[in-house]
Amino acid sequence: MxxxxxxxxxxxxxxxxxxGAGKSTQAALLARRLQDAGREVLRTREPGGTVIGEELRxxxxxxxxxxxxxxxxxxxxxxxxxxxxxQLILPALARGTTIICDRFIDSSxxxxxxxxxxxTEEVLRLNRWATDGLRPDLTILLDVDPLSGRLRRTQGHGAxxxxxxxxxxFHARIRQAFLDRARNxxxxxxxxxxxxxxxxxxxxxxxxxxxxIQAAGASS
Ligand code: TYD
Numbered sequence: 001m002x003x004x005x006x007x008x009x010x011x012x013x014x015x016x017x018x019x020g021a022g023k024s025t026q027a028a029l030l031a032r033r034l035q036d037a038g039r040e041v042l043r044t045r046e047p048g049g050t051v052i053g054e055e056l057r058x059x060x061x062x063x064x065x066x067x068x069x070x071x072x073x074x075x076x077x078x079x080x081x082x083x084x085x086x087q088l089i090l091p092a093l094a095r096g097t098t099i100i101c102d103r104f105i106d107s108s109x110x111x112x113x114x115x116x117x118x119x120t121e122e123v124l125r126l127n128r129w130a131t132d133g134l135r136p137d138l139t140i141l142l143d144v145d146p147l148s149g150r151l152r153r154t155q156g157h158g159a160x161x162x163x164x165x166x167x168x169x170f171h172a173r174i175r176q177a178f179l180d181r182a183r184n185x186x187x188x189x190x191x192x193x194x195x196x197x198x199x200x201x202x203x204x205x206x207x208x209x210x211x212x213i214q215a216a217g218a219s220s
Contacts, residue, residue: 007096009039011216012089012134013209014104017142018175019164020149021194022201026142027100029202030209034098042092045102047080050087056080061161068162070116074123077108082130089134098213104136110177111163115170120177138212140205141182144194146171 013030015023031043047057059065060076068076081104092099105127113123144152146168153164182189190208192201 005090006093008217009096009098010093011098011138011209011213012093012101012136013099013212014101014106014136014139015142016103016106016110016139016178016181017194018144018146018149018171018178019160020151020153021142021144022152022198023102023142025198026140026201026205027102029198030205031100033202033206034100034209040095040097041100042088042097043100043102044084044088046084046104046107047077049084049089049101050080052083053080061163063162063165070112070118073116074108074112074118074126077112078126078130081105081108081127085131085134101136104139105131106139106141106178106181109181110174114177115163115166115174120180135188137188137216138208139182139189140208141178141189141191142194142201143175143179143191146175148195 015027017023027043031041034041046053047060048054056076056079060068060073060080089099089101105124108127109120109123112118113120149171150168153160179191182191190205192204194201196204
């Protein structure tokens with residue numbers, strides 16, 4: 001992204017991981033912590049965050065909306081993401097906002113690229129185009145094993161969406177895909193074991209975000 005479009009304070013933090021990893025809990029805790037410290041924070045999620053994104057979310061995730069083949073699925077997530085970046089994320093970065101986003105491109109690489117077998121490079125290329133190359137400053141990967149993920153999400157809210165209800169081996173491949181993305185590390189990933197205590201995770205995340213804030217400050 002063109003750094004000229006970022007005001008001081010701008011930071012783009014993404015939570016990634018399998019279903020039931022506890023992303024929403026940690027995103028909420030981080031948002032509260034940063035707001036208490038006086039930062040302007042925007043919490044958002046993918047697919048979603050815009051009117052068109054929420055419509056696409058329901059089309060692609062709800063059961064009973066008709067067949068969604070793999071390429072259509074990948075394009076719908078990418079379209080929701082393009083709208084999200086253009087309408088919400090870039091303007092917020094230009095205002096100096098700290099963005100905390102549930103899922104971003106790595107989710108498409110894992111679920112559509114690997115889970116649906118469309119290929120990681122193809123899905124990456126599609127999404128780099130859709131987002132005009134925007135990359136998170138920090139990606140926090142909450143690594144969850146498929147069994148405890150399923151247990152957590154069915155305890156949490158009962159019904160599973162179209163992707164969540166895929167079998168455990170699908171989720172095992174997704175898990176590995178996320179880890180592979182993080183291993184190609186450019187220094188912007190924090191990988192955490194999602195089975196750690198909530199407070200422990202919160203503290204580790206806070207410390208990594210503090211480092212990212214310092215780094216962003218130094219480069220602005
Ligand atoms: P999520 O919002 O995390 O689910 P929940 O509503 O339970 O918190 O994500 C919705 C589902 O969409 C999840 O199973 C992962 C899937 N997904 C993809 O397959 N590709 C993507 O690019 C994104 C963003 C999500």
